[in-house]
Amino acid sequence: MKHYGLLGGKLGHSLSPQIHELFFKYTGIEGDYTLLETTQEDLPKRMEELRANYAGSNVTIPHKLHVMPLLDSITREAKAIGAVNTIKFDENGAEGYNTDYFGFGRMLEYNNIDVRAKRVAVLGTGGAARAVVKYMVDKRVGKLYLVTRDVAHVDKDFLKIAPKCKFIDYDGLAALTGDVIVNCTPVGMYPKVNAAPVTPEEISNFDAAVDLIYNPKQTLFLKQAAEAKMQTVNGLFMLVAQAVAAQEIWQGEKYDSELIVKIMQDLEQTI
Structure with a gap:
């Protein structure tokens, strides 16, 4: 089973675990998704832990900018936007993306x-x-x-x-x-x-x-x-779509809008 998570400050109200768990449920992919509350001071140490144990991570406030110098490569759109919200870890290192885009x-x-x-x-x-x-x-x-x-x-x-x-x-x-x-x-x-x-x-x-x-x-x-x-x-479709875009990066697969809508409809019951 591969590990994924959300890297950020205060994460208590995040919907990310719920979205990614629904993704795993509907696709049948084995994976888990955890909240990784981290201070700016501990960010380099946390990144080393993620490199060793995780296949991917999302990034939220306040680390979208701070994490960039700790990456091996950053995509064109993430560089232009000046923020990273998704990281893929593999044999090539840590690559930063912006899936909000x-x-x-x-x-x-x-x-x-x-x-x-x-x-x-x-x-x-x-x-x-x-x-x-x-x-x-x-x-x-x-x-x-x-x-x-x-x-x-x-x-x-x-x-x-x-x-x-x-x-x-x-x-x-x-x-x-x-x-x-x-x-x-x-x-x-x-x-x-x-x-x-x-x-x-x-x-x-x-x-x-x-x-x-x-x-x-x-x-x-x-x-x-x-x-x-x-x-x-x-903004609910965007919230789910950016999460699915992260999974597309991590899984190397494309997913249609039907999956986004399915997850979105489930989320609407809880918001």
């Missing part, structure tokens, strides 16, 4: 949202937005707007990922119309479940609304979009 893309594809040559607004410029923006650029988005509270102090790494993107503040969003609006902020999840990052009027200037938040299932942002008769997508 693939999870987000697969979620859009499953919901028939095509961003090529489209006008897209991304709310927030934190870590979650990096993979989203990189995917948009690779899919040749038409116009990309990054909406942030402080344009003057935005992370300049975004200009490396998306040199042609335009930064605007939330006041500037009111004048914007487009095809897709994506929430990459935590506004709408606990404890801000009764808040939305933008107004209903601003949301309704777009055709589709995507929220990376998956709990609650329908944030106020998505509720307001639904009331405007827009297509809405929450």
Whole structure:
């Protein structure tokens, strides 16, 4: 039996073990998945342990950046995003990937949202937005707007990922119309479940609304979009898809969207 796990700080509320256990159940693959709470100080020692005993690991806050110097190789998209959330251990060493990139893309594809040559607004410029923006650029988005509270102090790494993107503040969003609006902020999840990052009027200037938040299932942002008769997508498919993408890397196999939906439906019963 091969061993896998989640490397991070405080992991008590993580759904990762549940997702990967469902993956093992539905595929019949023998494996186990454990939570590996680790401080930054103990990260090098933990990595040695993983190299010796594990076939793969996911990585979450606060180690997505810290783990990168400890790897033997990093994929193109993970380098561009500047964060690793999946590691494969084999005879070639430890290789870092970013499956948030693939999870987000697969979620859009499953919901028939095509961003090529489209006008897209991304709310927030934190870590979650990096993979989203990189995917948009690779899919040749038409116009990309990054909406942030402080344009003057935005992370300049975004200009490396998306040199042609335009930064605007939330006041500037009111004048914007487009095809897709994506929430990459935590506004709408606990404890801000009764808040939305933008107004209903601003949301309704777009055709589709995507929220990376998956709990609650329908944030106020998505509720307001639904009331405007827009297509809405929450982040649960992405959460499962990025986990399945990690398993594809570890197992060397491709899995169809039916498996993602199966796992997602099981998860919905527990959230």
